[in-house]
Amino acid sequence: MHGMINRAIERFVRDTYGRDAWGLITARAELDFAEFEAMLSYDDHVTEDVLGAACDVLNKPREALLEDIGTYLVSHPNVEALRRLLRFGGVDFHEFLHSLDDLPERARLAVPDLTLPDMELREHGATTYSLICRGAHPGFGHVITGLLRTMADDYGALVLLEHKGRRETAEIIEVHLLTSAHAEGRAFELSVGAA
């Protein structure tokens, strides 16, 4: 698994639960290093070991942990860059949903060896969608669920989200867009550091 993803898990634990918790997790996962390098690659089992250890140490079910990671990734000030990059996907939540198809390709443009699960948005009527995530790593859909929930807030949209489970390699998330302009949302300036 790419270091970016492992590093994201690490940052989530450290920023949310502190360094001590991260220390317990790396010890339990038997890592022989304390920090992931974002620009290196690691064996897939390392990620699984760390997630398993995190569930044990934090006493959290895997699905909830993954969803919390998704939320963290687009809401914590320490990882603001990712939220900004996602906001480039569209001017409102509807457009943003449609930009998710491009997400793996966009990620590859920035970091050529970063592989994200394929995503396909299906539209069922004007306000109902299903997002299908296909990837080798089960659980990615939960991360996306947390991420979508938070991005909806970011755009000021009101949505209902439900992870419908995994069929073969596909995880399905159902999205009901109740209103795309429910609240103010967070400001987004195209240029960094704009007033």
Add this chain to the structure above:
Amino acid sequence: MAAAGPYLAGLLDTVCPMHALISATGHIQHAGPTLRKLFPGDEVLGQRFLELFEIKRPGHGGTMAGLRRLTGRKLHLRMRHGPRTEAKGVLVALPEEEAGIGPSGGALINLSFGISVVEAIRDFGLTGGDFAATDLTIEMLYLIEAKTAAMEASRLLNLRLQGAKIAAEEQAYTDTLTGLKNRRALDHLLERLVMSEQDFALIHLDLDYFKAVNDTLGHAAGDHVLREVARAMVQQTRSDDILVRTGGDEFVLVLSRLTDAARVHEIASRLIAQLEEPVVFNGDVCRISASAGSTLSCRYPRPGLDLDRMMEDADTALYAAKAAGRGCHVSFDPPMQGKGATGCRGKSAV
């Protein structure tokens, strides 16, 4: 707007929101919504286009006929007011006849920011909706940010790797017993000295009677003596001098910026005197001494200082010191080649 027709204007607003329709007199008859955003609080309609924008290239003589001749060419423009933002543009002359599209005898100009887009977006507070759906500006901004973030991650990784590399090299270049540099470091450091064209003195120093300490009092005593030797060397030299243990009881000292043989002799003799002080280890008294030979880089032709030659000459001087009875320092002197200096004990041979 009658001349352009609302249909045409709406179409252009969607497809190229940074366009202007210019009348035959050079006045703006219609401007796309994004272009209007560049002049907040100012009504651009009715203004002369060339008063808002300077067309830097190609030349056009400032007349409408001149402008119309630029049809299809790539224009380099600059706003005359505000942040004087640069822009790229293209112009198409519109038909002369009344029934044509747009203002007859006028022109359509479409603009884009080109490479100044990042500043322009900040300066004018533009958003995704200000660009046509087919415009790649947003993708470009995304790429700039994504690549900047990725580069930053790479930079941090490089910094950490470099730190690890320096630590590893530091270890690989250090004699672990004494903390002095080792032979590998010496080659590397000398090369650097030669490249930087700095002068230096090169001293070869062998311990005398060290083997006896090792043989009679054991290796622990020998190791203790070697550490004391290193401590004396550090005391007698400056921080930017290079102190190297090249073998069991052999050392090389590189004293930077020295060009005076008398000064080198003074330092070497003082060091030898300190090394002759008895060292106590576990109640046993260890006595050693040292012989040293030196030479000065300023005596050799540059560029391409011959390091091997210097090493040989320092060795020659060292053997002269040993031949003279040990416990002393000898400076290399060209006539000494092949001969041994004599009578060194107790005297100073410079």
